[in-house]
Amino acid sequence: MNEPHTVLDKGWVQLEEMMGGDEAVIRGARICYQSTSSSSDADERLIRRLIRSEPKHNTVFEHAVFRFSVKCPIFVARQWLRHRIGTFNERSLRYCIAKREYYVPAERENLDAYQKHMERSFDLYQRLLEAGWRREQARGVLGTSVYTEFIWTVNAWSLMNWLSKRYHKSAQWEHRQYADAILGIFKEAMPITAAAFEEYVLKS
Amino acid sequence: MNEPHTVLDKGWVQLEEMMGGDEAVIRGARICYQSTSSSSDADERLIRRLIRSEPKHNTVFEHAVFRFSVKCPIFVARQWLRHRIGTFNERSLRYCIAKREYYVPAERENLDAYQKHMERSFDLYQRLLEAGWRREQARGVLGTSVYTEFIWTVNAWSLMNWLSKRYHKSAQWEHRQYADAILGIFKEAMPITAAAFEEYVLKS
C-alpha cells in the first residue's frame, strides 16, 4: 500500500501517511447518535448507508486523512491543484532547476519531432540560465509535459470528489491513470468506504 | 498526551489521533526547494523561520493533522464551530436525549437560583418529551450552558489560527480554558512548531 506505484512513463503516486480510515468514519457517525458499534457488520452497513443516502453526509468522511506524494506532468498537476479542499506543496521552479524529464506519450505520429522539441527546450532553458535569466523566467520555455512533484494532504471526502471527477470517462486519459492508481490505494486503505463508493458513486 | 484533560467543571479535551507532526512541516517545505535535511538543527531553524516570516507559509503546516474529542458547554461550542477550516461531528439533540449536565461557574452571586433554574429546565424538557414533543423542539428550553460533545479534525495551521483567537486575552474565559488545554497537547505533539508559534505569534 505504501510503495510507489508507477504511472505513465516516468511518474508515480505513493501513500506517505494516513490517519483514521474506516474507523474514523464510524467514530464521526456514532458521536452524532451517541450509539456504540454492536458489530463490524453493523459498522459496514452504517458506512454503506452514509455513502448511499441523500442528502450527503460529507463530514464523517473528513476524519480520514491521507498524504500522497505524486510525480506527474505539469498539465496534469494544473488540473489536480484546482481541487481546493486539501493541501499541496509542489517543487518550485523559482527555486529549483528543472530536471530534464518530460512525458512521452505512447506511439503516435510525430513523436520524434515532439521529443526533439522537448530536448531543445531544455537546451534553451539551460542557455538562458547561463545568460543570467532568473529561473522563474527561464522556465517559461518549458512545456507543460515536463514532470513536476508535489505532496497532497487530503481527506477521504475530498479524495472521493476528486476521484469522481478524474476517474470519470470524460477526464483526460493521463489524469485517469493517476486516479486509477490512487483508487487502488484507497481500496486498500479504507476497504469498506471505497467499496461502497465504487458501487454507489463511481458505477452509477 | 492522549489522556483526557479535564476542563471547567465537567468538560474535557482529548487527542484521539494525529498524523504528520513537525516532520510533515519539514516534508512540505523541503519539497518546494528539493532540499534535504542536513541535521535536526537545520530542521528546527527552518520551522522557526516558516512561522516567523512574512508572508505566511500556511500550507506546509497543513500536512500535520489532529483529531480531538471535546466536551464543553454549548455556548463554547457555538464559538468553536465557527472555525470553518476543519471538521466537526457533534452529538445531535435531534437524535439523542440531552444528558442532565450543565456548566456551573465558580462561586458567584445567585448561583443557587442558576442551578435551580437549570434543573427545572431539564424537568420541563423531560415533561415535554413525555407529552410527545419531538426532541429537536423540546431542546429549545435547555440553556446554552448545557454540555455537548464533538470530535474535531483540524490541521496544525487552522489549529494555530484557532489558538490565536481563543487563547487571546479578549476571548471568553471559559473558551480560553479549552485553548489552554489544547495548547498543552499541541506542545507535546509538535514541540518545534508549537514553541516557535508561542514565541513569535502568541506572545507578540
Place this chain on the structure above:
Amino acid sequence: MNEPHTVLDKGWVQLEEMMGGDEAVIRGARICYQSTSSSSDADERLIRRLIRSEPKHNTVFEHAVFRFSVKCPIFVARQWLRHRIGTFNERSLRYCIAKREYYVPAERENLDAYQKHMERSFDLYQRLLEAGWRREQARGVLGTSVYTEFIWTVNAWSLMNWLSKRYHKSAQWEHRQYADAILGIFKEAMPITAAAFEEYVLKS
C-alpha cells in the same frame, strides 16, 4: 424579492444584495470553452446541462453571490452555521443584551408551561446581569429557542448544497420553513438555475 419574508412566528429572511445571477454562470462556463452566447435559449440549455451532468461543475455557480439577513431560533442557527462555504456574522450575546424573543411552536400540549419557563429564563438572565454576571456567562440560562440574527454571504453553489440538505424532508421542520422562503427568493433571483436545480436535484 428584497422584502423581508416572515418565517415561523417572529423570524424572517431578507435578500440584502446579490451579484452575478444566471449571467455569471454563463460567463464562467463560456470562458472555459471560449464560446459566445448565440441566444438566450442556448444559455438556458447550457445552465440546465451544467446542473444535470455528472461530474458536477460547481465552480461556474460560485460566481453568483448573495447576502441574506436572517432572524431565527438559535437551534436553527446552530445547524445553519455548520455550512462552511460562506460567511456569517451573528449578533453576539457577549456584547449585546439578549432580546426577550423566543420561538413558540403552534398549538401543542404544555405550551403554557413552555412559555412560562422561557419568561422565567429571561427574568433570571436579567437578575444575573444585575448581580454582575458577565453577559457571556449569564446567557447560559437562555434556551436555544431564543431568536438570534445574522447575515450570510453565500455563493449559489453552496446555497444549493444548503437547500438540498435543509429543504429535504429529513430536515427539522422549523429549518425547512427557512429553506422554503430562501428557495422562493432564489427562484426570483436566478430563475434558470433555480428551475433546473428544482427539477434535477430537489425533486429527484
Place this chain on the structure above:
Amino acid sequence: MNEPHTVLDKGWVQLEEMMGGDEAVIRGARICYQSTSSSSDADERLIRRLIRSEPKHNTVFEHAVFRFSVKCPIFVARQWLRHRIGTFNERSLRYCIAKREYYVPAERENLDAYQKHMERSFDLYQRLLEAGWRREQARGVLGTSVYTEFIWTVNAWSLMNWLSKRYHKSAQWEHRQYADAILGIFKEAMPITAAAFEEYVLKS
C-alpha cells in the same frame, strides 16, 4: 475602475462586477454589536480598527466580493490558482485551441532565441493537432510563458491575503505587476478598507 488595465506586454486585469464594498464590512461588524452607524467618520474608524487589531476579524471583510477577468502567462496563473478561497474558471486547452500569444520579457540576452523557440513551439503544436493529437496532449509542448485567461471571484479578505503575498517584494516580478494593478482597483472600489490595509499590513 471597470476598464481593462494593461499588465506586462499582452496581459490585463479588469473588474467585471462587485458587491458590498466598505458598506458590507460595516454591515457585518455592526450586526455583531447591534450598533448603528453614528457617522461616516465612526464607520471609517471602525474599519481601520478591524484591519489593525489582533486577533484578525476576517469574516466581516468576506461580505465584499469581486469578480475579475485576467489575462496572464501560465506561470503566473499557476501561482495565482493556488489561492484556494475563491473561484476560478480558466480557458481550457482541452477544449480550445491555444492562441499564439506568449509573454516576452523586456530587453535581455538571448531574447531572439527565446522568441524563435516560442514560435517553433506553436508551429509544432499546430502540426501535432493536424496529425491527430488530442488538444489536451499537444498542449504539452507549449511553454508556461503562453498567455491564459480566467475569471476570479474572490472576497475582500481573500483578496488582501493574495495581495500580501503577491505584492510582496519576495514575489515574482511578473506576478507583482498584476498585484499592483489589482491593488489600484481595490483602492477605488473599497477606499477605506484598502487604505487601512496598505497602511497597517502592506507597509509593515
